[in-house]
Amino acid sequence: MEFKISDKMRNMKPSIIREILKQMSDPTLISFAGGNPAADSFPAEDIARFSDELLRQDPVAALQYSVSEGVPSVREAVRAFANRRERVAKENDGVLITSGSQQILDFAAKCLCNEGDVVAVENPAFLGAFNAFRSSGARLAGVPMEDDGVNLAALEAVFAAPEKPRFFYCIPNFQNPTGKTMSLAKRRAVYALAVRYGVPVLEDDPYGELRIAGGPVPSIKSMDTEGAVIYAGSFSKILCPGMRLAYCVCDKKLMAAFVVAKQCSDVHTNVWAQRVCEAMLTRTDMDAHIREIRKIYAAKAALMMEQLDEKCPQVRYTRPEGGMFIWGTLPEGADMPAFVRECLARKLALVPGNAFMVDEEAPCGSFRMNFSTPTPENIVKGVSVMAGVLAAQGL
Numbered sequence: 387m388e389f390k391i392s393d394k395m396r397n398m399k400p401s402i403i404r405e406i407l408k409q410m411s412d413p414t415l416i417s418f419a420g421g422n423p424a425a426d427s428f429p430a431e432d433i434a435r436f437s438d439e440l441l442r443q444d445p446v447a448a449l450q451y452s453v454s455e456g457v458p459s460v461r462e463a464v465r466a467f468a469n470r471r472e473r474v475a476k477e478n479d480g481v482l483i484t485s486g487s488q489q490i491l492d493f494a495a496k497c498l499c500n501e502g503d504v505v506a507v508e509n510p511a512f513l514g515a516f517n518a519f520r521s522s523g524a525r526l527a528g529v530p531m532e533d534d535g536v537n538l539a540a541l542e543a544v545f546a547a548p549e550k551p552r553f554f555y556c557i558p559n560f561q562n563p564t565g566k567t568m569s570l571a572k573r574r575a576v577y578a579l580a581v582r583y584g585v586p587v588l589e590d591d592p593y594g595e596l597r598i599a600g601g602p603v604p605s606i607k608s609m610d611t612e613g614a615v616i617y618a619g620s621f622s623k624i625l626c627p628g629m630r631l632a633y634c635v636c637d638k639k640l641m642a643a644f645v646v647a648k649q650c651s652d653v654h655t656n657v658w659a660q661r662v663c664e665a666m667l668t669r670t671d672m673d674a675h676i677r678e679i680r681k682i683y684a685a686k687a688a689l690m691m692e693q694l695d696e697k698c699p700q701v702r703y704t705r706p707e708g709g710m711f712i713w714g715t716l717p718e719g720a721d722m723p724a725f726v727r728e729c730l731a732r733k734l735a736l737v738p739g740n741a742f743m744v745d746e747e748a749p750c751g752s753f754r755m756n757f758s759t760p761t762p763e764n765i766v767k768g769v770s771v772m773a774g775v776l777a778a779q780g781l
């Protein structure tokens with residue numbers, strides 16, 4: 387059979403990171419390429435206990451169809467969790483339980499964009515978001531990143547352009563891929579611009595709980611009095627990604643459209659996983675669990691930075707205040723793709739920075755390193771591989 391792939395999907399490329407990760411079956415490969423949580427951070431015992439209890443005591447509650455918005459008691463527990471430190475979900479906001487926050491990115495584009503519409507995005511940013519937006523026919527307008535977040539003048543220029551973007555996508559906490567955090571002043575300015583130009587903000591925050599240094603910065607959603615911010619939270623990095631659980635907080639009017647998208651996509655999020663998550667939120671000390679994850683990540687990030695300082699002083703890098711990633715930049719004029727290729731030949735996987743750029747062909751001297759997945763031994767070995775390649779390439 388000859389399949390005629392739709393115009394929408396034909397030009398989409400598989401994620402380069404997923405392609406690199408396919409090589410992970412090679413046990414000798416060290417990967418700084420993925421973005422997986424540390425396997426020892428999963429609360430497997432609690433998940434097993436609550437799942438077992440649920441299936442034995444109330445199996446129908448886990449196994450029957452449910453409502454598209456999410457199980458009501460789960461939505462309540464999630465609302466309380468999201469609001470425990472700041473007011474993320476307001477009175478006019480709905481909470482939708484989704485199959486990963488990837489689904490929220492997909493729904494945002496599906497519900498807000500027509501073919502050819504513009505979406506403003508931090509540049510670089512999360513490749514999975516770019517692909518979700520593009521799969522809805524959106525064109526991306528990249529806004530350059532600075533150390534404290536997006537360049538505001540460039541953002542305003544994109545907002546003021548004749549083809550006004552349908553929304554602005556940003557990752558204010560420990561951004562993927564750069565590890566950068568948007569300052570409070572910039573969050574306020576982004577919100578003010580969004581309201582002034584009538585461009586909604588899609589605030590993607592899967593890493594916000596994973597702070598390892600510095601103090602918390604309020605979310606843009608917490609400043610939202612106009613229903614202008616769509617907030618995407620995720621349990622992937624604080625429980626486990628395999629459960630595919632996330633939540634969207636947005637104005638109820640927009641949520642109504644998201645609920646229809648949900649019905650078209652997968653009817654509702656896995657009820658079993660929702661119920662187990664509810665038990666985790668209401669019957670365990672989630673903050674204590676999150677503190678443990680932070681400890682693991684703080685130690686791994688510190689080790690990777692120490693190794694980089696010692697062995698690769700010629701690589702400039704961001705010092706993340708949380709999350710999972712460090713963004714490295716080679717000395718001026720270096721051939722980044724050749725560096726990443728040679729590291730892979732020596733069994734170290736890195737992600738070339740241009741994979742996260744709106745224009746993948748533009749020259750880029752940076753690459754992304756993940757510190758949450760590799761073991762401490764592999765962090766040490768992997769940075770040694772980088773040092774060897776830098777020396778071999780005369781950098």
Ligand SMILES: Cc1ncc(COP(=O)(O)O)c(C=O)c1O
Pocket residue numbers: 421485486487488489512514557562590592620621622627631632
């Ligand atoms: C910035 C960002 N947003 C969203 C996601 C999707 O996460 P999930 O669908 O597991 O919630 C990821 C995954 O790594 C991410 O890095």
